[in-house]
Amino acid sequence: MENDDILLISSIKRITEREIFLLMENFDSFKEIRNCDADEISKRLGIRKNILSDIKNERFNEELLKRINSLNIKIIPYTDSNYPEKLLRYNPFPPVLYARGDVSLLKKSGIAIVGSRRCSYYGKGIAEEFGKRLSLNDIVVFSGMALGIDRYAHVGALNGKGNTVAVLGTGIDVIYPASNKDIYEKMIKKGCIISEFPPGTGPFKQNFPFRNRIIAGLSQGVLVVEAAYKSGTFKTVKWALDFGIDVYAIPGDINRITSQGTDLLIREGAIPIVSVNDLMGYLVRKEEKTVDMKAEIAPELEGINKKVYNKVKSNPIHFDMIIEQTGLSISELSNAVMNLELLGLIEKLPGNYYRRV
Known part of the structure; x- marks a missing residue:
């Protein structure tokens, strides 16, 4: 999903962080959301129907994008490399930051x-x-x-x-x-x-x-x-x-x-x-204490677990991207991420993303 799409979603009046995450996870673009029936979205995802009315307001959307561009405002969703990974450690973390x-x-x-x-x-x-x-x-x-x-x-x-x-x-x-x-x-x-x-x-x-x-x-x-x-x-x-x-x-x-x-x-x-x-x-x-603790954990890993851990960094990476980079099967990767989660080394984020803890 492009940053402009995320901006438009997060600007919907009265929308909650939970609803922003749901829309980001289930749609590829703001246009796709706009082309769907509000009743269908509400029923399928449990999103309140009354907040979806702004999606149809094309004039509002165009004016908002113009203002963003004129002020050189950066849009940083939680999946972006510029998003501060420190915030991902804590809940609730904001789905998007403006900077x-x-x-x-x-x-x-x-x-x-x-x-x-x-x-x-x-x-x-x-x-x-x-x-x-x-x-x-x-x-x-x-x-x-x-x-x-x-x-x-x-x-x-x-x-x-x-x-x-x-x-x-x-x-x-x-x-x-x-x-x-x-x-x-x-x-x-x-x-x-x-x-x-x-x-x-x-x-x-x-x-x-x-x-x-x-x-x-x-x-x-x-x-x-x-x-x-x-x-x-x-x-x-x-x-x-x-x-x-x-x-x-x-x-x-x-x-x-x-x-x-x-x-x-x-x-x-x-x-x-x-x-x-x-x-x-x-x-x-x-x-110094934090660095020492991290150094103690990593050498204990081996095989597929180590391979996956080396691909999962502080910035979120999607499950499909890990498969693409490692060549593992879905079942192999599923077992590996489960093991790493149980060890407290990685965590799952909304949208099937993973990051190091």
Whole structure:
């Protein structure tokens, strides 16, 4: 399925991620879907019939494609080589991402820097310093381009090498808040901006907590600079904990409201960070441990299992493509992928795709 087709599917009003996956798995093009009867699609796939009305709206479809092309928006489905394989480890992962800027940053090691929108001068300085120094050390800074800590983390990274990615809770073409237009324009040229929501999607409240899973999922760790007790930052922290991603926190003034949340996180087990070198030390040790674990697993494989494992990489590959590249029969490959799944080395994705864990 072509990227334009995926764009049109994901832009259908009120469509869910499950329904996007089903349409991508069962049809070769958007045109094929449009030529099918809505009742038939609904009955066969269990997709709600009322959401399929936009498929017939050719004018809407043409205008959307024109806007995408005029803004040079990149469409990255989960089967694309540019899709960050880190996200595929966690459910639910977005079926498609929209991007502007340098998409190579999505695959690089990085830290999410998050915190209060109403941050203190202390928090602003910390976010900028960490953003800049991490960027200068080729570590990508992930955040949500909100006011406060998010903004200053991006600003710091832009003042470094520009290694920063903003994950929006709106469409890729909607700047929110509008006061962040300056860094939005800079990040298109120097960093990267992504969104899982179709172009034109406004700042709907329910979308922001959900996009936080992408901020957490892209990172090796989440650093909370400042947060009050009831900060929305804790939603990102929860996603990180659910994914098994390390949470770091900056100790703060016990008398300051915006430090109460970070101090609470430290009491509950978050790793306290007192300098950039401190944080980078944790990242290096974590990376070395991951490499050692992978090295221990691979030599244990042999025969067909090893042959298949060598073909399945971090980016998804279709079952039929593995057959084509290995020359195995359907039954041989089915047994091999089942063995590798049981060993926890690969996993099956929607659409009969496989990837390394």
